[in-house]
Structures are given as structure tokens and as C-alpha cells.
Amino acid sequence: MIQNILIAVAGLGKCERMLKLLMEIPTIQGANVTILHVVTPQVSAELMAEKLTAGGQILADAIEYLKLDPAKVNVRLKQGDPKDTVCQIADEENSDLIIMGSRGLNRLESILSNSVSQYVFQLTSRPMLLVKDDVDIRRINRIMVGYNNSPDAQASLKLALSLLRDIKGSQLILIQVKSDKKAADAVSNPETDPILAPAVSEAKRQGVAYKCIVTAGDPGKEICKYAEDLNVDLITIGSPERRPSIAKSLPDLDRLLGGSLSDYVRVKAPCPVLLNRSTAS
Template structure:
């Protein structure tokens, strides 16, 4: 990577159709948040192929690919400040490195290096799991979709609280509403604490959710907010909620996650199968 830290929005571009949609989404995000946009293309020479290709030729192709992406952005969003990063190395590693100083990483669902049967390429999965900043996996038609809502999954974990902040910021920048959803799985009576009942616990969860909204409502007074506790497994509840969303935001790992896993089962399912664009947010690092 360059010695100069990369800030603002970073979009991974490889010339594929999915990465073009990611370019458009990233340009819209950079414009809405008044941030610079860096178009990043990673290239390398891999041994063991049937043909020996000179390094200089591979680099020339990489430069041409990057220039095509930059030209697309400058035509579609001329007001956005565009920067470039042509890096030699494994794409996921380069993007994870950029995420140390970037505000947002944006990727398509599967690039030219992906296998046809995979719903999410290995680069996207690795970056979503390891990046220090929020990672957006762009699906569908990009920023011009008709949906007017950002959905965010909440369970009170540090990652989900960080996801709430990301969801409100995204909604405020684009004039969208926020729907904060808690998935409530019924608790067997024998597992309830003494003197507790499920109705009381659910009521406490609703109050807790309302409390989490207070500082974000004050910070983003123009955002319409809906909160809801929905019965069902978190994966199923959030997958259904994503059906009419422009964007769904989830923490990387919730309260039910296994310690040590970088992506929980819910976030993993959404980045692979959600019907709309997905943002994965990690909890702030301890200092």
C-alpha cells in the first residue's frame, strides 16, 4: 500500500459488473457524506498458470482497468473527489489494510476472480470479517433503488450499537428512514430467571431499544425512526426485514455469537443471502 493513509470511502474495483455497481454506490456515499472516494485495484502475478505473462503486461492491464473505473465515476459523479490506489498484492489483504484508516469500504458481491457458484466472493467475505471500518456489500441496482428505509439489527451487543450509529448516519445522509429491529426468540419457561416472565422480559427489551434510540434521535433529528421487536430467529427476522430496505446494517457478531469468530451466523447469512445491500460493522476496538 501507499505510505499515504487512505481516508474517506474506498471502493474495490476489478472491472466486473458487480464492481461497477459498487462504484456507483460508493460515489453516492462519498457525495452524501462529503468524503473523498478512492478507487482501489489490486493486481498480482500468480505462478502456475498455463501461460507466462510478463509482469509489465499485467501491470499495464491493471492500470487500464483502474483508469476505466475512475473515468466511470468522473462521468457519473463529477462533483466527487476521486483518488486512485493501484496496489500489488492480494485484494482482500490490500482492502483490509486500507480499512485501518478509511471511513467505509465498498465492494461488489463477487468479482472477476469469483467462482460462478459462489454468492459472495472470497474477497468480500474476508474483508467483511476483518476490516476495521464498516464494509458494504452492494447488491441489486445500487443507489437508485426505490426503497426508502435503512434496516438495522439490534441486540444490545457492542457491534450492534456500532451498527446503529452507521445506520443512522447512512439514513441521514440520504434522506432515508431507519427501522431498528430486535428479533425475539421465545424463551422456554424452565429457562426463565426466578420471578420473571416472558412478557416482562420482552417489555424490558422494548424499553432498552427505545433507550438506545434517544442519543441517535438527538444527533439525527431529521431521520424518521421505527422500532420493533419481532418474534422469530434473528436470521429469519432480518432476512425478511431486508426485503423492502435500501440497506441493512448488522453488527459483525452479536450476543449469541461464539467468541473468537469474526463474523457471527446472522451477519454471515446476510452477507451471503440478503436481498439488498448489506453493511457489516465491527465493535470499536478496545484501546
């Protein structure tokens, strides 16, 4: 259940719109929200003062736009490296969800442009909702879950159901992408597929309408294709932690270089993407 949300703001944009719509969902309405703006170090005290003043106005604009219960809002204006600061504040606030904007940069572009959202995702263990500049933001009604039998996929399913179960007319879309086309073609009824069946059972138990898809091919491409075809409002996928404990303070180069499912979907998805890890659910 989402009880503490951290949103990093840099001026009114799609992140605030996304949060405003999320706060309409019954299971999220009681959540505490931390609104964060980070000012990077400046070359002079005078310039830093100007940036801090501008940052204060950015926060004030966000508060005015979101119109949240003041008792549930915590405003943070911080100085420092945005990548490290977002992770630090998320830990301090015990955030169940981080919301950040993303330019949808791929591969080396994320490194060369010093992409904040991509690095934060590498370094945090918390669910993260990325909102690209070029996607439409709509009320959550259809959520697609990229599903397999991993703990991370199960955590994504749990989160999706918690969002959908109190939304009238909502639909859960379960998609499993097999590596073998013959195996996918052999599935006559996706609901009975051994991997999807437990998820279907849980959706039925919670009274959430669902649709099942079993396909084959490149997982990232298939997920994005079906998300566009079905007019999905949100994709949530698991993103397993592959780094050894000693390296968890460093970015995962496989993701940064575009070699992972989560990186492909983050860049190519036609809607916001919620990246989830079982350790944070």
C-alpha cells in the same frame, strides 16, 4: 463519521454505482476516496505487464464513471494477494469504510472459491459494505438496523443515523429479533421495548423518522424477510469480534462456515449490507 472510503474495483459494476449514490449523501460528500485495483502475481513478466496495463484501464474507467473531485481521490494499483492487499491499504489510508463486491457465496463456497470479500471481512476491523452481484442498487432512503444492546449494534445505529439525518423523507427501521415468541408477542408497542427505546430516543433527537419491529425467530431470516417486505435500501448490522487477540490475523471460521448472523445476512439479504464493529466506529 465517514471521512475516508476505500473501494476495491475489478471492472465497472455495482460497487461503483453504490459509491456514486453514497457520495450524494451530505455527510459523505466531503469524504476522501481511495480507488484500489489489485493484480495477482503472474507466471511471467510479460503477463504481469499486461495485467497491470489492464488494471490501469480499470482504474481510469472507475474515475471517469465516478466523476469525483480529483483533490479527494487517491488511485492505487497494487500487486499481491487481493485479500491481504485490501486490508493493508485500508490500514494505510485509515479507511472508515471499505466497499467491495460479493458473489454472495455461502458456507464452504467462500473458502473453496477463495472469496476475497469474505476473507477481507474476517481480517479487517473496519466497517465493510458488501454489494452482491444480484441485488438492486438504489439511492439510500430506508436503512434497516438489526438492533440489540451490544456496542456493535449501537455503532451500526450511529452510522445509520449519520447517513439518514440529512436525507429528506428517509426512514430508519429498527428491528429486534427475540428468541422467545411469547416475549415478542407481549410487546404491544415496539417503541417502548427496553432495548429499542434508547435507539428511538436517539432517532427522535436527530430528527430521523423511524419504524420499530419486534419479532421472534431466526435473526438472519427475520431481518432478510422484513428487509424485502419493506423495500429496504441498506441493512447495517453489528458483527462482534469473537476471536482472541492472538487469532485476529486469522479468519473467523464460525463466519466463514455460515454459522453467524452476519454471514447469513451477507448471503441472503435483498440489498447491500454494511457490516460494522464498534471498535472501528
